[in-house]
Amino acid sequence: MKRFDLETLLEIAIFAGFAMVIDLFPSFKPNPSISISFAMVPIFIIAFRRGFLAASISGFLWGILQIATGDAWILTPTQAFIEYFIAFTCIGFAGLFSNLIKSSLKDKKRGATFVWIVIATFIGSVARYFWHFVAGVIFFKNYAIEAGKTPVIFSLTMNGMTFLGASILCAIILVLLINKAPQLITNTSERRQQAA
Amino acid sequence: MSEQGFLSIHPFVQLIYYLLISVTLFHINHPIFIGTSFLLLFTIVWIQDKGETAKKRLLHILLLMGLIILFNPLFVSRGRYILFYLGERQITLEALIYGISLAFMIGGMLLLFISFQHVLHGQRFLYLFANLLPRTALLIMIALRFVPLLMYRLETIRAVHRVRRSNTTPIKTAMFQMQTLITWSLEEAIKTADSMKARGYGNQKRTMYTPYRMEKRDWVVIMLLTLLFLLFFLGSMLGYGNIYIYPQLGTLRFYPLDWVMYIIMIPLYLMPLLIERSTN
Amino acid sequence: MFQLSGLSFRYPDMDKSVLKQLHLSIGEGEFILLTGPSGCGKTTLLRLLTYVLRPNGTLAGEIFYKNQPIHLWSDKELTEEIGFISQYPEEQMVMPTVMQELVFGLENHGLSTAEMRKRVAELGHYFKIEDLLNKKTNALSGGEQQLVHLLSVLLLRPKVLILDEPTSQLDPVHATLVFQMLEQLHHDLGMTIIIAEHRYATLLRMCDRVFMLDEGTVCFTGNSREFLYQLAQSQDLRYDAYLPDIAHLYIKKTKQPVNNDIPLTVNEGRVWLKRVLPMGRRLQKPKQQIKQTEQIVSLNDVTFYHSKNEPSILNRLSLTVYKGDFYAIIGGNASGKTTLIEICLGIKKPKRGRLELFQQQLNKKTLERIGYLPQQPQAFFMYDTVEKEMQSMLNNNNEEIMIQMAKHFHIEHLLHQHPFDCSYGEMQRIVLACLLLRQPDLLFLDEPTKGLDPFAKDELGRYLTALHKKGLTIVMVSHDIDFVAQYSERVGLLFDGEITADGATKTILQDNSFYTTDINRAARGTALSHVLTVEEALQAWPEK
Ligand SMILES: Nc1ncnc2c1ncn2[C@@H]1O[C@H](COP(=O)(O)OP(=O)(O)OP(=O)(O)O)[C@@H](O)[C@H]1O
């Protein structure tokens, strides 16, 4: 974390807090284990703004925040570790596209920007929900059901549906938001310099 | 600090309690033992938060337990005593007992974590966490402040916007609100950074203010916990509190030492409530 | 301590320098008051003095701290020696609870827990903030935040204390407490204090020297009396607003004011008034009937609390505002004034009781008729230039009106700036200008004078009065008793969750010890014992 200046660190904290806030909104919950919300949006924004590492830390903070505030749904230590430490951190992978998105924004290539945003969102979500899927499999395998493909299929459908819903929702919101306010991604100091 | 009872003891002691209990949960499988632990933990959770989360989550927990009890015998056909056949599958007593014991163990775990989150959240959790990763803990604290702050701001922004622009679509309005909130927060990051710098952040190694002190009482609790736990653990290593399930169900009988363990278990689990009693 | 030689500063995106060729020196242990119109560069100067917080931009000239160029000092040394209290307390909070916030700086300085406890106990006792320690920082009222921020810096025991409008949101009682403490720090510990303030009447007694900035240069300087004298002699009428009320009255009423005689404190004012005025009887308080027209805001038995186990903030509060009222709500910090307004706007929902606006339940239609200035103006902004903000408020793309409004609030030079880059007072004026473009029927203002300089404040007051005459209903929360006394017609005192006193401004404000104006306090026992403001005093002045 030494690599970041204080301002970036604070942004990381703010966006993690922001994700928590959105999580508290009513979201679309067809059943208890599927809840489609756009809480990942802030982490994606910091991913586009500041890249992979910042976003990973932000996601990591989000995960721990949920435990710290007593919001987490902990079944076993392993499950908690995978779902709250690893999965959320992996959203940061969306940050790998940060430069692509920024440069296409700069060149005013709208189409390209949006395509990259959608791809980045998709990758970040895959990285996250893969771990939820793994946690589900391990949980069911270890404890409830010993044999067969059932846990895999079960976990896959549950997490797959949540993943699809959440990533599509996030992608739509991000595209709308960044279309309206690209300055959210190009960072503040750059904004100051542009005006000069 | 105005907190009393178990909430007022040192977080480190609380952590020890939860660690020890989670270990014991893994080391017993006698239905009576595991059933009793479930009931004890349930009592603790119920008393600790006056049934609030327990009510909300109890249904989930019971459902999960029911599923496990149902599915284990359906999917596992190991064991000698065959109760009946369901189509091709044999339903065995062993699998049923295993399912029950497993269900109560998982149920107990879930309750334990509910209690854990009730006791060790916020500052106490972060205090423990800060011993591991001080810089991250600081960031979490900062983020923690933003959660209610951003909510409140969103409310203000909504009100201001309701007043200021009435002629746009709901989606557009929502986007505007998000945008204002984010822009405001980003500007704020700069100012908060200034505030931290002005108060000397980053110039030298930080110390940490600890509102917690290990007192005599905390040491007593630690000793008691360890003592009870060691006795209990020894017993479980010797096979008490446990039964053979696979390949063939052993006896469920309680030997004298089983009774001793059973009696040790009760104060071990109920330590939070005992502390509550003794401090009042 | 400090020496500035030829200091100039320009922000990157501005074509004019904010500070121009400043030459000044500040001695060790001096108490300096800095004042000047909003946007003149006070904050910029103070931040340059801290050096750690210097803004981005081009700097020319040199700053010396203890005879050494300031950039040769390390950040560590500077932060240990110089404490900075910012104009935006709400943005200075870092930690979730007050206790953590207070010790944050101490932790950075590597102190032990025992030492931290000791320091917090000592200062906390002085300001009686024991109740606040376990509160969440985001749940503090504006004034409480300011106090906590102040304490968090004082705990560091700096040698130099730089304060940027530290009392803008404090009630008169707390403001007095803070000033007293500054005086004590200055006297007993020899702390160097540099403070920027718009409401400086009380400070004049304690400060050693005053600097007034305008357009980036020092226009007046000297000790308090010399400063007031220069102000009075100046031809520029704008500066009249900067004279504290008592001094203002003195200068108006004395043919040949002598610099040594200008009364600085209420006490000196009283001596002078006793000398020149005949004794007065205690007047019967004038009974003023409140004109009861159409009800615009009506709250009935409203109770509000954040959670059941905390005391109620509002307790069976009833309040009616009639069409054409100019209603001011005053009351201590954390008494629930902001909460009251937020309830009126539906931001917070009353737990019990009824609320009606325009004799209807709250709905979209009624909200459209309202203008709202929040305690933090930032909530308002959504575009990246001030111009766009204003355009979005226009009903019929009539840019002419917009330009006029901008001129009126002296913000036309800011139109192309990002709203967040403006000074605090400027933001406040931008929001007001935007609100008024909509021509609302009802205006809620939460601390509208916070951050405004005296001149802008007078202008705002006159402008509001004009609108009010045209039928606008105004509900305002303010700690600025002078402003309330001068412009509002009706005052409600919020205390213990209720409006405990409600009536015509004159009736309510007379004879209080804190919630009244300096003139009123000084004129007790004279023939003018009923007046609140300079204008009233001039009118009622007995002719020989
Ligand atoms: N970051 C910035 N970028 C560009 N211009 C700025 C920036 N900060 C301040 N300014 C401008 O510099 C001028 C001086 O601002 P400053 O905040 O120092 O004023 P001030 O005297 O403290 O005013 P107030 O009494 O309202 O606080 C203002 O006109 C403001 O618009």
Ligand SMILES: Nc1ncnc2c1ncn2[C@@H]1O[C@H](COP(=O)(O)OP(=O)(O)OP(=O)(O)O)[C@@H](O)[C@H]1O
């Ligand atoms: N979200 C919240 N949760 C809990 N308490 C709160 C919250 N917001 C405000 N309070 C408390 O409510 C009380 C009233 O706050 P409010 O902001 O209305 O005060 P105020 O009269 O506007 O004070 P000031 O003049 O200092 O701005 C304060 O004691 C404050 O600590």
Ligand SMILES: [Mg+2]
């Ligand atoms: Mg300023």
Ligand SMILES: [Mg+2]
């Ligand atoms: Mg307030």
